[in-house]
Amino acid sequence: MEKHILFIQGGGDDGYKEDEKLVTSLRTLLEASYQVQYPRMPSDESLPDFGWLHKIENEITAIKGQTILVGHSLGGSMLLKYLSEKDTQQEIAGIFLIATPFWSGDEDWIKGLKLPAGFSDKLPKNTPVFLYHCRDDQEVPFEHLARYAQHLPNAIIRELASGGHQLNNDLSIVANDIRSL
Template identity: 30%
Template structure:
């Protein structure tokens, strides 16, 4: 059995209340032929900051991230549950954070959670380009408070132009004992550096 500390990371995505909204936004999105920006995202570089012999980082590609459906993500996510062991670390960025919050508030979880990290998660905010569709929280925090989670960290930045920092404040108010980390200049946390999150993870093995 692999005894390394497990980290399961759920990336972000876009959800829409209707197919027409998806098509409208698809027409507006710009393309990029430079893949380097994606490879430099902090979520792609866990092993650059954490020792591979101490951590097992699981970063699944969730289905249809440009037109995400909660049920599809739930089905795919649950395929990974059988390989998790107690004291797993869960990390969710943007819609991935919303997904984890919704899932943990509605479903039982098979193992204990050492840390839950929600990075720029959406709570109930929607605009012309960002919608929640079936990722919308129904009865939060619900079952999340019954799950054994040792630490809950929420990260937000005041200059995030995609998800307002007030969304993270809503989560913080709903989750007793959670830690809210507010930055001034991280935007939507799309850069290469995120030392604060990695330092919090490293504390598990210290």
């Protein structure tokens, strides 16, 4: 049976192009038994979430069968936001979050990205969550991993010594965890 992975890119002007390397790594490592979908996310600055939640909903709804969610950076935080704010009928087999920012502050632009209070209680029950973060990440401070660990005490935490924000474009550790499901 083919397994479906939805990979949500990181933000920024070059987020989609940069994360293509991560997706290529994942596709190569997991081979043909996994179907990796990689949609380009919108950048509608008139919306507080840039239009990402609606796009994520459409992508998840279109998948037939069990889904594995992978998000990099902003994509990881937006997957959590979607799952904690929307009721999905889709069976989620696992959630894999790479270098995910934990948004805080009162700036207007952050309000549409912040997770709701008690977000962890609203995630799909009995679905494993994996968190990956490199100590030398220059984009998202390593301390954000600890904040997620506090809110997601059952998450599997992968602290990596090096690899930067893009994990050296090598998702071997993520692929191994996906195979473990």
